[in-house]
Amino acid sequence: MYDIKPVSAAETNSDIRILLANPRGFCAGVDRAIKIVELAIKKFGAPVYVRHEIVHNRYVVEGLEAIGAVFVDELDEVPADAPVVFSAHGVPKSVPAEAEKRKMVYVDATCPLVSKVHRAVERHQSSGRHILMIGHEGHPEVIGTMGQIAEGSMSLIETVEDAESFMADDPAELAYVTQTTLSVEDTADIVSTLERRFPELTNPKKEDICYATTNRQVAVKEVAKQADRVIVIGAPNSSNSMRLVEVSEKRGCSARLVQRAADIDWAWVKGAKTIGITAGASAPEVLVEEVIEALKERYNANVELVTTAEENVVFKVPPILKDIT
Structure with missing residues (x-):
């Protein structure tokens, strides 16, 4: 199922503590x-x-x-x-x-949480506002959101520097929306800059960053406080997964993104006494289990759950599929 890379005899079967973030994985x-x-x-x-x-x-x-x-x-x-x-x-x-x-x-x-942002964009446009989209250029969600209204009706803001340099034709008629998978802290800095420059800026009625993104970032912060290393399971083109790596690093804990157990850099793991594990919202639990098993092949590992929130959100499927079970 995954490669077992050789480690030294001195390291094999040493004790480590695994902190498993909760919530993690699928949203x-x-x-x-x-x-x-x-x-x-x-x-x-x-x-x-x-x-x-x-x-x-x-x-x-x-x-x-x-x-x-x-x-x-x-x-x-x-x-x-x-x-x-x-x-x-x-x-x-x-x-x-x-x-x-x-x-x-x-x-x-x-x-549905992305669709909510789409509807907000339409409302802002109908009210005559120019919309600032806080997000990452080229990400499918950003492309989709900016494609809800006519070209030129939205401007992309990726960084605090972008927020500082943006020039508005009518500062009184501005609104912002955000990509749902951003870093909560980085987005707050961008929003703070925009609000300082444009006091009449229209804010979302409710934060656009989705509950799952926020919850996973809060959980990994708690894990990173106690861990020597954090393994984030996810894809390099997954925005929310990459943000988990960044959040861990900002807490002073070295973090790496892996897609599978075979991607783990065992030289990087060596010497750690506490390993944190989390997974992006697109990563299935089977991959988390795979990483834990890989660690258990090398160490005497004790797994502890670090819970910061409970999730029970369920979204309905479209009507065209409701008759299928």
Whole structure:
């Protein structure tokens, strides 16, 4: 299942403490998106096409490919008579419009919390406000959100420096939204800068950064306080996973991102007495278990759960799939 790299006899079977962050791993939006693909395959039969990775995790993507999902970059790669699912990150309005023009059957797996941001963008535009999108250029969620309204109606703000240099045509008619998977602390610094420069800036009624992103960052902060190293399980193109690495590092705890147990740098682990483990919102629990087992192959490991919140959020699937069980 994973590679076992040799370690010295002196290190083998030494004692370590594993702190397992809770919450970690799959969130309600990811659970829903994966279920949507599985139900679509069950309803329509294979193949079901998926525009972009349904979530940012190769293990999940490969598992869905094995049961009949076909992942593509753009809609024009999908036959007109084949069903297509849009990823959890959301898509520009032009994508479903094109699907309707081609009379395609499509299922939108956009996370409801991302959809909430889309609706806020539409409201701001209808009120005549220019919108500042706090997020990372090129991320699918940012592309999808900025594609909800006409080009030029939104400006991307990635850093505090961007917030300092942005020039508004009408400072009294500005609003901001954020990517849902950002660092809570970094975003707060950007928002603080914008609010100082533009006192009439319209804020979201409720923070856009999703509950799962926030909860996972709070949990890893608690783990990082006590750990010598933190292993974050996730994909390098997963924004929320990368933020967990950054949050750990900012707490003074060395952190590394791994996709599988085989990616662990055992030289980096060597000498640590306490190892923290967490997982991004797109990483399944089976990969967490794999990493723990890899550590147990080398050490006498005691696992402790560090709980900072309990999650019980569940999102419904789209009506087109409700009759499938």
